[in-house]
Amino acid sequence: MTDIAEFEAETAPETVKRGRVVQGLAWAVLLAAVLIAPAFLYPVFAMQLLCFALFAAAFNLLIGFTGLLSFGHAAFFGGAAYIAGHVIKVWGFPPILGILAGTVFAAALGWLVGMLAIRRQGIYFAMITLALAQIVYFFALQMPFTGGEDGLQGIPRGHLLGVIDLSQPLNMYYFVAAVFLIGFAVIYRVVHSPFGQVLQAIRENEPRALSLGYNVDRFKLLAFVLSAGLAGLAGSTKALVFQFASLTDAHWQMSGEVILMTLLGGMGTIFGPVVGAVIVVALQHMLSGIGSWVQVVIGGTFIACVLLFRRGIVGEIARMLKVGGWL
Amino acid sequence: MSDTILEARNLTKSFGGFVAVNGVDLSIARGAIHAIIGPNGAGKTTMFNLLTKFITPTSGEILFNGNDITRRKPAEIANMGIVRSFQISAVFPHLTALENVRLSLQKSLGVSYQFWRSTKVLHDLDAQAIARLDQVGLADYAHLKAVELPYGRKRALEIATTLGLEPELMLLDEPTQGMGTEDVGAVTELIGRVREGRTIVMVEHNLGVVAELADTITVLARGEVLAEGTYDQVSKNPAVMEAYMGVSAEEQEAGA
Numbered sequence: 327m328t329d330i331a332e333f334e335a336e337t338a339p340e341t342v343k344r345g346r347v348v349q350g351l352a353w354a355v356l357l358a359a360v361l362i363a364p365a366f367l368y369p370v371f372a373m374q375l376l377c378f379a380l381f382a383a384a385f386n387l388l389i390g391f392t393g394l395l396s397f398g399h400a401a402f403f404g405g406a407a408y409i410a411g412h413v414i415k416v417w418g419f420p421p422i423l424g425i426l427a428g429t430v431f432a433a434a435l436g437w438l439v440g441m442l443a444i445r446r447q448g449i450y451f452a453m454i455t456l457a458l459a460q461i462v463y464f465f466a467l468q469m470p471f472t473g474g475e476d477g478l479q480g481i482p483r484g485h486l487l488g489v490i491d492l493s494q495p496l497n498m499y500y501f502v503a504a505v506f507l508i509g510f511a512v513i514y515r516v517v518h519s520p521f522g523q524v525l526q527a528i529r530e531n532e533p534r535a536l537s538l539g540y541n542v543d544r545f546k547l548l549a550f551v552l553s554a555g556l557a558g559l560a561g562s563t564k565a566l567v568f569q570f571a572s573l574t575d576a577h578w579q580m581s582g583e584v585i586l587m588t589l590l591g592g593m594g595t596i597f598g599p600v601v602g603a604v605i606v607v608a609l610q611h612m613l614s615g616i617g618s619w620v621q622v623v624i625g626g627t628f629i630a631c632v633l634l635f636r637r638g639i640v641g642e643i644a645r646m647l648k649v650g651g652w653l
Numbered sequence: 654m655s656d657t658i659l660e661a662r663n664l665t666k667s668f669g670g671f672v673a674v675n676g677v678d679l680s681i682a683r684g685a686i687h688a689i690i691g692p693n694g695a696g697k698t699t700m701f702n703l704l705t706k707f708i709t710p711t712s713g714e715i716l717f718n719g720n721d722i723t724r725r726k727p728a729e730i731a732n733m734g735i736v737r738s739f740q741i742s743a744v745f746p747h748l749t750a751l752e753n754v755r756l757s758l759q760k761s762l763g764v765s766y767q768f769w770r771s772t773k774v775l776h777d778l779d780a781q782a783i784a785r786l787d788q789v790g791l792a793d794y795a796h797l798k799a800v801e802l803p804y805g806r807k808r809a810l811e812i813a814t815t816l817g818l819e820p821e822l823m824l825l826d827e828p829t830q831g832m833g834t835e836d837v838g839a840v841t842e843l844i845g846r847v848r849e850g851r852t853i854v855m856v857e858h859n860l861g862v863v864a865e866l867a868d869t870i871t872v873l874a875r876g877e878v879l880a881e882g883t884y885d886q887v888s889k890n891p892a893v894m895e896a897y898m899g900v901s902a903e904e905q906e907a908g909a
Contacts (some may be wrong), residue, residue: 341796520759520775521768523748527756530745537705537743538757538818539731540765548766651747 345652348644352597352653360503369495370567371611376506377564378607382587382599383513384556389585390594391517392549393529397452397581398439398459399557402432404576405462406558407565411478412471414566421484421492425505425562432558433551435462440550444543459581466576477572481565498567505563509556514596516552525549529594557584586624590631592638595653601639658683658822658852659704659735664713666699673699675876676713681822681869686844686853688863691873692896697856698740698826700873704854705737705824706730717822732760734821740830744807744814746800750791753799753810754782757817782817789813789843805836809843816847825855829862841865864888872896 363372381403388394410428413419419427443454466472473479483492492498516522524545527535536542565571574580583606591602606624613620635642644653659681666674674696681687691697702708704715706727714723722730745753758778759765767774786792789809794802799810808828815823828844829837841862844853848866857863863870864884872879872887874896880887887893 339796515771516768518772519768519770520762520764520772521766523752523756523759523772523775524765526748527745530747531743533707534739534743534745535756536727537731537737537739538814539728539736539760541728545766548768552768 341648344647345649348647348649349596349652356597356600357507360507363503364496364499369499373499373502373567374564375604375607376502377560377567378584378587378603379600380506380509380563381557381560382584382591382603383510384553384560385584386588386593386595386599387513387516387556388549388553389588390598391522391529392525392546393532394444394546394550395448395452395585396443396455396550396553397578397585398455398457398462399554399584400576400578400580401439401459401462402436402554402557403561403564403580403584404466404571404573405435406432406561407571407575408466408472408478410562411481411565411571414484415478415481416471420488421486421501421566425559425566428562428565429555429559432561433555436551436554436558437547439554440547444546444550456578456581459576459578463573463576463578466573472571475573477570478565479570481569481571483566483569492566502563502567505559509559510600513556517596521545521548586628588638590628590638592641592644592653595638595640595644597653598638598640605639656683657681658718659854660716661704662714662716664700664703664715665711666703666708667711673876674703674710674873677873677876677878679871679878681852681854683852684850685868686848686855686866688867688870689854689856689873690858690860690863690870691879694875695873695896696876697873699876701737701824701826701856705735707737731818734819735824736815736818736820736822737824738811738815738826738828740826744799744802744810747798749796749798750786750802750810751779751782751795754785754814754817755779757814758782758785760818785813785817786810788816788847805832805839808832808836808840812840812843812847821851823851823853825853825857827856827858829857829859837862860888 385399388396406428409431410424413427414421414424439455439458442458443451446454467474483498486492486501490497492501524535524540528542528545532542561575564575587602587606588599589602590605591600592598609624609627610620613623631638637645640653644650657680661677661679664674664677665672677700689697689700699708703710706722706725710723714721716722717730717733717735745756755775755778758781759775762774764770764774783792783795786795789812791806791809791813794806799807802810829840832840837859844866867884869881870884870887871881872893879896880890880893
């Protein structure tokens, strides 16, 4: 094989070493940022960032690591918010159980949607998820317990384990930070598990994964359920933060926003969705004065991102540092 | 066990009105390298996809070791010991060579659905994977991503991955397609080396490769079997010459 002579093999151990160091640094920055954020940011805003960062990271599990574009993730995020809110407010469940109920609901819904959607591929898959999410939106609008246009308001934050008062902003913040970190760690583990290896194989070359004897549909379905459940974890937590669940959370625009966050930060990267979510939410926040023009700015940012750095912010950084796959 | 590992009976596949494969009978002898050749549009690829279950026949049946596999799914037959390769090199580009091969070994651990465990459990397979890579001359490239390998090496990686499943029957779809002469030689040599203890069916355009490797050759034309036999037999068959050259044997002699 002639081309071997001029072919220079990069010594792998060096790449691995550099990758480990850079990833360690990224974890340190993330942890530090999460811990000290309330010192610089308004707690509710900081919590909003964390919820969306988790949502985007959950979404990335599908698009980035399995290669499935769901256009209906708002259904899991918003649906879980309603369930958590209802369980806490009406049934009087403690906050943790409420969040758990929302998460389980989203995972179950993910199983249902996944079962139907993974029979098709590409754009058809995306369209089925969108259509099913619209049905969920319709339920959110029409069912008596959701409060229709008004949303589900006045969800009490309650006490964590009966002791810690979550109506105190800092208590609540560190609770949300813990939820985020646990959720994020779960995603990291799923990606770096034997299961995650197969998911990446499916993303890379589905027919080949099939020919190696992997039941591709079952792997996709489990990935979908995990992603939906984690999106639900983010949605339930957000409902507790803002103390209400609204139609916005389940609207298709929310499904679009999470795609935007993930692409902007870098799909298929570990930390990209977090960066993307922070940028999008911060832009919405800072530019709220200009009304609907904020959409134009975000749209422009998105176009610039796709044209100039297609790998997303973190993806481009990883490429520059030659640590692809580690960030 | 019988001497026939794979058998197709009266296999037919039509797409709408077009009959791509028409009543083909095929019998693959255990331990042989069996090549399927034919001019463009002869139905080779359809035949290949039928045998690998990537498409379902309109009629007819396929038996593997005497068991009817006509309605089985691709993943199922892979687990029975029939593993295919692809025309375009089928690797997982952004995984390392080691990870590529490990994916074929991973099933033996039974951990593929365990999303809560670390990839560290897979490191037990590393030595075995390196041995597989070594077999095809890729041990030094274990930590490179597949996308960074040159084409011929990708092909070798694909074969190493396929071998990881210890397939009884390997189906290779044009293994030397798109390769330079040197790579063709290397891959031909590699196939010759890994045939030990298994059966190989290949669709191949390069008649040199077929002549060197194949024990039996089936020539397809217009979806039907035109001729079958050793290379010497089929290459002298007038019908085959006509199908390939577009002229009859007499005409050819007259021209010469």
